[in-house]
Amino acid sequence: MLPSRRPRPRWPLPLAAVAVGAVAWWALADRPPASLAAVARGYSTLALRAADSDGSSQTGPLSSCADWRIFLTWDEGARGAGAEWTLHEGRQPGEGYSLRWVPSRLALHLVRGGERPVLLAALSLASPPREIQWRRRGARLVVEADAVPLLTVIDAEPPPAPSWWGFATTAPRDETEISLHLDRQLGEDPERLPLDDDPVRLRLALEPLQAAPPRRPWWVRLLSPGTVLDRPHQELRLATALVRRAMAAAAESGDQAHALGALGAARVFLSDPMATASPATATDRSRLRRWLTLAEIRLVAASGGLGEDELDALANDLRGSRLVALPAEAVDAERSAATRVADAVESLIADSRPEDLGLLLSLVDPLVERACRPPEEPAAMRELLRSTAPAAGANRPTHAALVAAVASTATPAAVWSRRSAWLAIAGRMLDRASSLAGDGLTDDQRGLLALTRHGINCLLGSDPAPTPGEAPAWLTVRWRALAGSDPQATAWPDLPLAGYPLGLAPAIARLQQLAATEPLAAVRWTARLNVADQATEPAPALRAVVQELPAAGQMLEADLLRALVALRLDALARLTSDPQVAKAAFDDAGRALSGLTGSRPSPWASTDPLAFALARLMLARLPDLVARTAQAPAVGAVGKGAILGEPASDLPAALAGYGELLSGKPQALRSIWAPLPADRALLTVLAMQEVTNGPKPDWTLLDLIPCRSLPTHFARPMSAAAAAGGPSGPVP
Known part of the structure; x- marks a missing residue:
């Protein structure tokens, strides 16, 4: 009898099928979603x-x-x-x-x-x-x-x-x-998290994300494999949300305390040791810290003087005789802000990378804008010092020194020094941005960087660089105008569209405004007059340029140029004893004065402060012109008392708002920054100081503030011009 065959078990095949199915299900559940x-x-x-x-x-x-x-x-x-x-x-x-x-x-x-x-x-x-x-x-x-x-x-x-x-x-x-x-597996939007400026409550809101993820039991991982939350990415999104919130608060800058709180909250999170310390996360946080530095620079650049609480604390110290020197931010808030920004910029430049090109370029225009901004009147500090002045005692000399220190910050030299500081910081940013960009920029973009740096150099008093050869018209016209040369154009060519991502177009416009390059026709005439003034025989060369100006009464700048040239010719005539030269200069002055006081229903001298001041200056230096001016048919519209040298209180109605500027007093120099362009306002003040026999005008101040549309230095007396060495020649 044959032995019976042992039946094969039937369970291995179903078990294998179940195992294969489980593995397949687990692999299917654990795979990333199709993207x-x-x-x-x-x-x-x-x-x-x-x-x-x-x-x-x-x-x-x-x-x-x-x-x-x-x-x-x-x-x-x-x-x-x-x-x-x-x-x-x-x-x-x-x-x-x-x-x-x-x-x-x-x-x-x-x-x-x-x-x-x-x-x-x-x-x-x-x-x-x-x-x-x-x-x-x-x-x-x-x-x-x-x-x-x-x-x-x-x-x-x-x-x-x-x-x-x-x-x-x-x-x-x-x-x-x-x-x-x-990939839509991004998790919760960090913009909706309950963020707060308070570091303690902020930490409580961030702890669920910062804490290490709990280790799931093996059966949970088996039954629900899925993908683990991308924690570094979630942290980056949360950190970015905090930084964006801080940057928005800094950009508004209305509530400085709120902006500082938002910046502090973001910086606390970026430096929190509880956060994931992976190399990628550390690199991302370093990049975001540079954006925070940018926000802080913007906030400081946009901020003004001391707040009310800080002023109250200073007042208490002054009344209690506990203060022998004001802090730097109280004496000169703008200089203190420029110093803080310069330090922050240096740290930002030292830590910058090629991907920070846009970050650096975005700071150029705010810095140039701060340089162009009219200085804030330190009225609050002066009022504080006045209200805390001691009646007597040993503290009076200290108080007087504090008053003098605050007053010194409003002088033209101090204001222009602060402007130069802001421009120098912007120049450092441009240099680093150019270095980071390397050869990656187009020709137009490289030209915009070079033009912006050239404009800053010209305003800082550096020798202008020669005009680039084979360059487009938009570059050469602005390059020459900023350098004080003949732009060789009648209109401003448009900037290239390819350069707009650099964000430099507003900065270039501000630099042109600061250099007084409008109108362009006046820039051309001024450049040619400067060349003529350097000729061996300057008088004929100057008159040849004047002959090409529009007729009297058609353009304000043309009549202002005639007046300035007449003052220059009079100064040159005083160096000779030739009566014919003196008579020719006198006739030139008469024609120039007629252009300011007549030839229009509303003469320039009755509507423009500089035209009024130049007319008064010409009459003061050439008294024989008084008779000719008194017979001018339009002088009645100006006011004989004002034009003929009587008290300046008799101002034309249109100039009533410029009383302090036209007063000839020392404090008039504080009014040159607004609303007139500073170059014209400064010349107006100096001319009126000479006319009214007030404080001796410091004509060397004209060297501080550039003016490409008027040869303001022509108004100097020849002795002052010779002492200053005369204007420098234009750059070809």
């Missing part, structure tokens, strides 16, 4: 959009996403990679971030769009890329070319999440493929 959202191929313009909420189609309602990756590839051997192209968020470039390839410089430009575009970074490459990977995760932007990491930028002012993405090229010759990948 490919769209693919497009084409030759010129491509557009992609985010899928609907379930990611199932491209026809549902629009959904924005700030966590995406874009792959841009060309076929092997394609030539399109060497043409200019732009990858961008939004339907059109400029709505969000843009990545632009500049073939002329073999460079990639990362630009943040919006109302004021910002060039965040510029990086030059060795050759055109064949594949580009560009990723955004909230505020972090990463660029790779041919699988090589090139750039990582943390932008503390990111635009909203996009719903569209696009590609455009200027040379549609080769087929291009663009693929969009979306």
Whole structure:
């Protein structure tokens, strides 16, 4: 009898099937969600959009996403990679971030769009890329070319999440493929967290994110594998939200205490040892700290003098005779602010990286704006010192010294010194930005950087650099005008559109305003008059330029130029004993005076403070002109008393608001910064000081404040002009 065969067990096969199914389910549950959202191929313009909420189609309602990756590839051997192209968020470039390839410089430009575009970074490459990977995760932007990491930028002012993405090229010759990948696993928006300025409550709000994640039991990890929250990214988003909140508070600068609290809260979080200490997180926090430094610089640059609480504390110290010297921020708040900003800028420059190009450039215009801002009147400090003046005692000399220290900060030399300090800081930022950009900028962008630096150098009194050769008109015209040379143009050419992401156009306009380069025609005439004044025989050369000016009464600057040239010719005539030369100078002065006091229904001398002051100055230096002026038919509209040298209280009605400026008193120098341009107001004050026999005018002050549209130094008496060495010649 054959032995019975032992039946095979039936459980291994079902068990194996269950095991395989469990592993497959676990792998399926643990895999990251599919991220490919769209693919497009084409030759010129491509557009992609985010899928609907379930990611199932491209026809549902629009959904924005700030966590995406874009792959841009060309076929092997394609030539399109060497043409200019732009990858961008939004339907059109400029709505969000843009990545632009500049073939002329073999460079990639990362630009943040919006109302004021910002060039965040510029990086030059060795050759055109064949594949580009560009990723955004909230505020972090990463660029790779041919699988090589090139750039990582943390932008503390990111635009909203996009719903569209696009590609455009200027040379549609080769087929291009663009693929969009979306990742919506971003977790809770940190903008909605209950943040507070108080460090204790802020820590309580951040502890759930800062604490180490609890280790889940093995059965929980088995049954619910999923993906672990991307904690470094969540921390970056929270830190960015704090920094953005602090920057917004600093930009408003209305409530300085609130802004300082927001800045302090952000800095506490960025330096908190409880936070994750991974290398990537530490690098991100270092980048965000540089944005905080930028916000602090903006806040200090926009701030004024001491607050009410600080003034009250100073008053108590003064009344109690406990103060022998005012703190620097009380004597000269603007100088103290410039010193603080200079220190912060140096630390920012020392820690800057190539991805900080946009951060540095964004500071240039605020610094130039602060330099151009009229100085704040230290009225609060003067009133404080007046109210705390001791009746008698040993503290009176100390109090008098404090009053003198505050008064010294309002002199033209002190104000211009502070302006120069702000301009010097802006120049340091430009130098570092140029160094970071290297060869990555276009010719127009490099020209804008050079033009801005040239304008700062001219205002700081440095010798102007020669005009660049083979440069576009927008550069050469402004370059010559800022240097005081003939711009050789009748209108300002527009700045290039490619330069707007640098944010330097407003700064250039402010520098032109500070150098008094308007109107452009007056800049041309002034440059030619300066050249004529340096001739061997200056009188004929000056008269030749005057002959080309518009007729009297047509243009204010032309009549002001005639008056200044007449004063110069009179000073030259006094150096000779030739009666013919003196008579010719007298006739020139008479014609110039007629242009100021007549030739119009409302003469210039009755409506413009400088025209009034120059008319008075000409009459004071040439008394024989009084008879001619008294017979002028239009002098009645001006007021004979005012023009003919009688008390200045008899001012024309249109000049009643300039009483202090035209008073000729020492305190008139405090009024030169507004509302008139400082160069014209200073000449007005000096002329009236000579006319009214007030304090001796310091004509050397004209060397402090540049003026490219009027040769203000022509008004100096010849002795003062000779002592000063005369004006420097223009730069070709």
